[in-house]
Amino acid sequence: MLKLTKFASYSLCNRNIKTLTASYFKSDISLDKLYPNSKQNIFTPSPPSLDKDKFNGFIPVNQLQITYDRSSGAGGQNVNKVATKVDLRFHVDNANWISDAIKNRLKEDHKMKINKEGFLIIKSELTRYQQMNLADALAKLRTLIRAAETPKRPEMSTETLEKIRKRQVMAANQRLLLKRQKSGTKEGRKAPTLD
Incomplete structure (x- = not known):
C-alpha cells in the first residue's frame, strides 16, 4: 500500500511539473517573440448584410449540410483511407440568404440536382484534399446562384x-x-503544260 501512494504522489507531482514547464516555456519562434508589437487577436469579420434582391456571394455555412466521403477514381491508398469527397446540401425553400426569384429559378433550372426533400445537392471530388474540394463545392454553388440571378x-x-x-x-x-x-x-x- 505504501508503494502505491508514493507512486501516486510522484505521478501527481510529475504532472504538475510538466504543466508548469509547459506554461512558462516560450520558443524562440513563438509569435510573441517574432512579432513583439502585434496585438495577436484574430479578427473575424462579421458577415455582410443580407440583401434579399441581390446575392452578395456570402453563403452561411451553418445553413448547409456538409458531409465527407471517400472519393472514387485514382489516388492509391489515399482514396481508401481519407474521406475527401464533399457532399454539400441546402434546403432551397428554407434558404433565407437568397431571394425567392433565385430560389424559383434554381428549382426550375436544376431539377435533377434537387432531391424529393427539396435539398440542392452539390458534390466535388476534384482534388485529393478535403478543404480544396469544399472550396470547389462552394464555388459551384456560388456559380449556380449567380447564374440563376441573371435574367433570362x-x-x-x-x-x-x-x-x-x-x-x-x-x-x-x-x-x-x-x-x-x-x-x-x-x-x-x-x-x-503541253498535253
Whole structure:
C-alpha cells in the first residue's frame, strides 16, 4: 500500500511539473517573440448584410449540410483511407440568404440536382484534399446562384431567326466565292503544260 501512494504522489507531482514547464516555456519562434508589437487577436469579420434582391456571394455555412466521403477514381491508398469527397446540401425553400426569384429559378433550372426533400445537392471530388474540394463545392454553388440571378435572355422572334439564317447563308456563299477566286488565281500561276 505504501508503494502505491508514493507512486501516486510522484505521478501527481510529475504532472504538475510538466504543466508548469509547459506554461512558462516560450520558443524562440513563438509569435510573441517574432512579432513583439502585434496585438495577436484574430479578427473575424462579421458577415455582410443580407440583401434579399441581390446575392452578395456570402453563403452561411451553418445553413448547409456538409458531409465527407471517400472519393472514387485514382489516388492509391489515399482514396481508401481519407474521406475527401464533399457532399454539400441546402434546403432551397428554407434558404433565407437568397431571394425567392433565385430560389424559383434554381428549382426550375436544376431539377435533377434537387432531391424529393427539396435539398440542392452539390458534390466535388476534384482534388485529393478535403478543404480544396469544399472550396470547389462552394464555388459551384456560388456559380449556380449567380447564374440563376441573371435574367433570362428573351426568345428571338421567327423573323429575327430568319434574318440570321439568311445572313449565315450569304456569308457562306461569299466565303465559297472567295475560295473559288483564290483557287483560280493560284491555278493561273502554274506553268502551262503541253498535253
